[in-house]
Amino acid sequence: MSRDYDVIVIGSGAAGLAAAVTAHDAGASVIVLEADNIVGGSSRLSGGHFYAAGTSIQREAGITDDSAEDMFSYYMTLNQWLVEPAVARAYCDNAAPTFEWMRSLGVQYLPERVYISGIDTVPRGHPPEGEGLAVVKILDAERIERDIDLALMTRATGLIEENGEVVGVTAGDQEVRAGAVIIASGGFGHNPEFVEKYWPDAHEHGDRVWAISGPKAMGDGITLGEQAGATSAGFNRGLLLLTPGFNRDLEVAVPPWCILVSREGRRFTAETAPYTVMAGLFKRNGFVAYAVFDEETRKQADDMPVGPSWTSEALLNYAEQGRIFRSESLEDLAEQAKINVAPLLGTVEKYNESCADGVDHDYFKPIGLSPIKTPPYYAVEVRPSVIAWTGYGLRIGPETNVVGKDERPVQGLFAAGETVGTLHGDRYIGGGGSFGPALTFGRISGREAARHALETAGLIE
Ligand SMILES: Cc1cc2nc3c(=O)[nH]c(=O)nc-3n(C[C@H](O)[C@H](O)[C@H](O)COP(=O)(O)OP(=O)(O)OC[C@H]3O[C@@H](n4cnc5c(N)ncnc54)[C@H](O)[C@@H]3O)c2cc1C
Missing domain, CATH: 3.90.700.10 (Succinate dehydrogenase/fumarate reductase flavoprotein, catalytic domain)
Structure with a gap:
């Protein structure tokens, strides 16, 4: 069956836009589907802080001895090893390179603003000038410059599968076919049913619960992934x-x-x-x-x-x-x-x-x-x-492939950002610990989805 694009990205927040731009730069044709009438989701409302170790901004601030290794050690200790180490490691290793990429695109970070954003002792919180909105605008400008298609007001409602592979997305009665799909549809803060089902500690507060997330944070990624046999993780986790x-x-x-x-x-x-x-x-x-x-x-x-x-x-x-x-x-x-x-x-x-x-x-x-x-x-x-962000979501491997019930990747399906449940433990690592991974895994998912799509089309080996 022919494909309309190599890669479909569901969601245009930090994760989805980083994925789309990266997939394009890896040689793929890309479309972004966005349920809202505007790009950016929670990311555009966010502070946009980026938790990372070993960055150029840290060095400019005189912090010369921080590293991915130290960040990983802290991450695992903070969470009593109750997170998937390979995924945590992928974040720690790729955070600084992704951060430098953001800088290269024009996001401004200032050495005097890097700060201790969690309960650790090393300043790893990097606030961008102009907050999350500035980051979204810069990424979206990159998307536009590359002529990457965007379909606003297009809510993905299903995944198309053939021969055990995800090969496209349905949005109502429309079908879009591709070599790979990236779910980057954010969290589920505005879905009370999911809050009750997946986050009892939040549900405990009854009608006092409300979410600061973007309006379409309905947990669609979980539903879509489950349709394709995905496993989930992060039960009862999130930031309140x-x-x-x-x-x-x-x-x-x-x-x-x-x-x-x-x-x-x-x-x-x-x-x-x-x-x-x-x-x-x-x-x-x-x-x-x-x-x-x-x-x-x-x-x-x-x-x-x-x-x-x-x-x-x-x-x-x-x-x-x-x-x-x-x-x-x-x-x-x-x-x-x-x-x-x-x-x-x-x-x-x-x-x-x-x-x-x-x-x-x-x-x-x-x-x-x-x-x-x-x-x-x-x-x-x-x-x-x-609800600041929700922690339950799709299980991914370190290269953002969604993990199926047989512990193998669901072929053709990738996920990044708040829709992912694998990364966070019971304690939030600190400011930037959600936006940072959204960008970092967004970038990895773009690269990996492009690779998968081009391989299955016989364009690369
Ligand atoms: C006010 C606020 C401040 C925050 N500050 C920080 C911070 O400083 N640092 C930090 O680390 N984290 C922060 N967070 C959390 C962080 O911003 C988010 O976790 C992160 O931006 C999520 O990015 P994302 O790309 O995964 O999701 P989003 O940015 O939410 O993007 C998901 C997109 O998918 C779209 N979508 C949903 N369902 C569908 C569908 N079925 N089909 C098509 N599109 C769909 C949504 O409309 C949305 O545009 C903050 C959050 C908020 C709300």
Whole structure:
């Protein structure tokens, strides 16, 4: 059967655009199918940070001794080896070369902005100037320059298979045939059914859950892959961010000037802990916590701004509206919020001693030590219920081939980006740990899909 293109890419985010441009440069004819009326998906909304080791920007910043080897070691340790090593290794090895490619295309990164983006000690987070949108625009300009076809408002609904090979895509009643297909359709943050099925820790938060992802993050890649016999990985994994749930503004952190206590009435973390570890800590402590502070602290809230939910005026309004708990006594506050009272009283006493000493003896919070002693007292329910990205998805090998039920590649099928479930462990590695792999595996998938398509057409051996 003749083919319309060598390679079809499903999705035009960071992964899909990197794949399309790379496949073209490897000699393939390419089309990108995009469900939305605009390119970019979550990538265009994203910070676009790139987690990588051994980059030219690190060297320009004076970090000369970082390497893919060290990044891999950290990645595996952080995740207690509960990730597929060959895929993690492929990311670590290919991150810096992909990063240099992005630079060569014109994405601007500045040495003074490279930062420690996770809980490691080496600065590996690379924020681009202009955030994810700038990266998407640059990649899309490369696509346009190469005359790579793009079909907007075209949602892939099925894969065409022949003789055990994926040879095309259906979009409603349209068929497009190719030598290889790359699924780069992003995550499933906007699909509540999938959240319930594949991410119970997020589903736990009920109607408090919302996603910051692009509007078409429906998990189509999982459905498409499953039709072709793909296996999946990454059950119950993803990144959840903390929110008091007052609005749908993205506020990644809680204020340093509160204490977070579980329903048991105990603190369980420094309130300034990295966002990468917070959801895991909440899970261990009953999924929900209360930000507790006093009137004096509320009045001074604007001296250490966090976001619109946490201004002194907003907190007062929410208290008036009954959306947060407020009481003249800690005992009554605990009763209202259903927090164990005795441990709460002990926790506050201990915390106030830390405040008096100027040292957080228990959790080493470096800032925000503000005693809780002036009534009224406040308790704000906080949950990790904002979906930043989803971790469950298709299983791939290190060269992005989708893995079938017999542990062999599903012939002709590749995947990259958030639709992939193989890479992430229980802990997010840090800022850039999702956008970086999207670009990196996008590039690998473009190369590999082109190779497969040209080989099966007899154009290369
Ligand atoms: C606000 C925000 C900030 C973030 N900041 C960072 C950050 O700084 N660093 C980091 O590492 N990560 C960050 N992330 C996560 C990261 O941006 C994403 O995981 C990554 O961009 C995903 O890229 P992708 O190409 O896989 O998917 P996407 O960029 O979502 O692209 C997928 C595309 O596929 C399309 N699509 C879906 N289904 C179909 C279908 N059936 N047919 C055709 N097209 C389809 C979608 O419309 C979309 O355009 C952030 C995410 C958000 C939302």
